[in-house]
Amino acid sequence: MVKICCIGAGYVGGPTMAVIALKCPSVEVAVVDISVPRINAWNSDQLPIYEPGLDDVVKECRGRNLFFSTDVEKHVSEADIVFVSVNTPTKTQGLGAGKAADLTYWESAARVIADVSKSNKIVVEKSTVPVKTAEAIEKILTHNSKGIKFQILSNPEFLAEGTAIKDLFNPDRVLIGGRETPEGQKAIQALKDVYAHWVPEDRILTTNLWSAELSKLAANAFLAQRISSVNAMSALCEATGANISQVAYAVGTDSRIGPKFLNGSVGFGGSCFQKDILNLVYICECNGLPEVAEYWKQVIKINDYQKSRFVNRVVASMFNTVSSKKIAILGFAFKKDTGDTRETPAIDVCKGLLGDKARLSIYDPQVTEDQIQRDLTMKKFDWDHPLHLQPMSPTTVKQVTVVWDAYEATKDAHGICILTEWDEFKSLDYQRIYEGMQKPAFVFDGRNIVDAEKLREIGFIVYAIGKPLDAWLKDMPAIA
Numbered sequence: 001m002v003k004i005c006c007i008g009a010g011y012v013g014g015p016t017m018a019v020i021a022l023k024c025p026s027v028e029v030a031v032v033d034i035s036v037p038r039i040n041a042w043n044s045d046q047l048p049i050y051e052p053g054l055d056d057v058v059k060e061c062r063g064r065n066l067f068f069s070t071d072v073e074k075h076v077s078e079a080d081i082v083f084v085s086v087n088t089p090t091k092t093q094g095l096g097a098g099k100a101a102d103l104t105y106w107e108s109a110a111r112v113i114a115d116v117s118k119s120n121k122i123v124v125e126k127s128t129v130p131v132k133t134a135e136a137i138e139k140i141l142t143h144n145s146k147g148i149k150f151q152i153l154s155n156p157e158f159l160a161e162g163t164a165i166k167d168l169f170n171p172d173r174v175l176i177g178g179r180e181t182p183e184g185q186k187a188i189q190a191l192k193d194v195y196a197h198w199v200p201e202d203r204i205l206t207t208n209l210w211s212a213e214l215s216k217l218a219a220n221a222f223l224a225q226r227i228s229s230v231n232a233m234s235a236l237c238e239a240t241g242a243n244i245s246q247v248a249y250a251v252g253t254d255s256r257i258g259p260k261f262l263n264g265s266v267g268f269g270g271s272c273f274q275k276d277i278l279n280l281v282y283i284c285e286c287n288g289l290p291e292v293a294e295y296w297k298q299v300i301k302i303n304d305y306q307k308s309r310f311v312n313r314v315v316a317s318m319f320n321t322v323s324s325k326k327i328a329i330l331g332f333a334f335k336k337d338t339g340d341t342r343e344t345p346a347i348d349v350c351k352g353l354l355g356d357k358a359r360l361s362i363y364d365p366q367v368t369e370d371q372i373q374r375d376l377t378m379k380k381f382d383w384d385h386p387l388h389l390q391p392m393s394p395t396t397v398k399q400v401t402v403v404w405d406a407y408e409a410t411k412d413a414h415g416i417c418i419l420t421e422w423d424e425f426k427s428l429d430y431q432r433i434y435e436g437m438q439k440p441a442f443v444f445d446g447r448n449i450v451d452a453e454k455l456r457e458i459g460f461i462v463y464a465i466g467k468p469l470d471a472w473l474k475d476m477p478a479i480a
């Protein structure tokens with residue numbers, strides 16, 4: 001029986017291994033992590049991450065051929081294939097601070113593999129890593145190998161949160177990069193055999209190591225670039241009276257461009273896009289390509305611009321001050337159908353409004369008060385360390401309350417900011433909400449999900465990203 005071990009039971013490791021276990025009953029899969037609470041949660045009825053369909057997959061396989069454990073050494077030493085899916089935070093100090101990836105957790109995982117291995121192993125990079133990480137890992141492993149042979153593969157994961165199970169069941173492609181030696185090709189084939197249990201052969205792409213590593217960064221950069229392009233256009237739409245949804249639709253019907261990832265928004269978030277682009281920028285700079293680095297930097301700059309533009313709209317519309325005003329924040333997760341808040345645009349928007357002394361009442365169907373307080377007090381990039389190593393702020397943000405109901409959040413509020421596109425926000429009773437609010441009552445739709453005309457009929461002043469401006473807003477300066 002082939003044995004697989006995955007180091008790191010996070011958003012990537014957990015769902016990916018659960019699906020491998022489901023689709024390959026003949027393979028034994030162990031997912032290990034240094035975080036005891038995380039592993040306990042994976043072994044309970046309350047999984048540590050919210051992902052549609054994940055519960056069913058885990059229930060079917062857990063205890064059969066899927067195991068979650070903190071015994072990293074035991075499972076690594078028994079495995080034929082070791083996936084590594086640990087944190088790769090952006091460095092906050094030293095060389096490459098603010099851009100380069102911190103490979104501390106990767107290196108420690110590699111050292112454990114070298115220490116405990118008694119048989120040859122295939123080591124698979126699963127978490128996104130900077131190009132040439134495989135080379136560094138290879139060096140750590142071979143210099144500590146005691147005669148054991150390791151083959152390194154890069155097998156980046158393309159799943160998106162909220163649709164992870166669907167994406168894993170039916171991936172556009174599986175990418176496997178390896179050395180172009182006979183041993184490297186044999187390792188690629190062994191991993192291919194695992195995926196071949198359910199992925200059609202023509203969707204399993206094989207490349208060299210560096211192409212696989214770079215393809216992951218490139219794919220995320222291209223996707224983020226589409227969003228920044230549409231968001232840049234949204235600012236122009238507001239200035240000219242064009243409508244971003246109509247423009248995006250017209251552009252997206254060109255079959256060469258396609259309709260996906262063209263929704264204007266308050267900005268992209270998530271654990272990957274910004275981090276991967278920063279990484280790409282750093283790699284370009286290190287390789288003497290400053291023009292290429294500058295090009296990709298713009299994608300992040302526009303994303304930051306979009307978030308501060310949104311905050312400016314809110315403050316400017318409300319007579320240039322939100323001081324002591326209650327503002328309801330609907331949605332805190334970085335997108336719908338996930339409880340994940342990593343790099344969510346809501347953090348910057350809330351911080352911007354708090355900077356103007358607003359009082360915030362936040363509601364998200366999946367995000368806890370503890371997480372929101374953590375996010376609003378944590379330093380940039382600190383989120384990407386294992387939970388038990390994240391510095392906890394001793395203070396909470398007092399101007400923030402977190403509630404479990406959209407109606408409570410909006411009661412007596414002066415304005416509402418919709419920051420995540422949860423379906424339930426589309427069907428709220430906005431008449432009831434309007435009646436409970438201070439007047440004039442404002443809605444700032446950062447996701448273009450409400451029917452702005454209907455809301456205007458109720459009496460709201462509505463701002464929607466990239467849509468023709470309400471007469472009220474036309475008189476207000478967009479950029480402070």
Ligand code: UDX
Nearest residue numbers: 157158159160161261262263265268269270272334335
């Ligand atoms: C992304 C990639 O899609 C995935 O392939 C990779 O493996 C990890 O990074 P994820 O971050 O989970 O996945 O979510 P994604 O659906 O890509 O959305 C990222 C952000 O962009 C979200 O904040 C989302 O709201 C925003 N977005 C997406 C837009 O603002 N507009 C769009 O049209 C699409």
Ligand code: ADP
Nearest residue numbers: 008009010011012033034035086087105109386
């Ligand atoms: P991703 O979104 O890439 O899956 P996560 O932060 O959700 O990232 O998960 C990474 C996991 O890796 C965390 O649960 C963390 O505790 C774990 N981890 C980090 N370093 C190690 C290590 N050396 N050994 C085992 N687990 C680790």
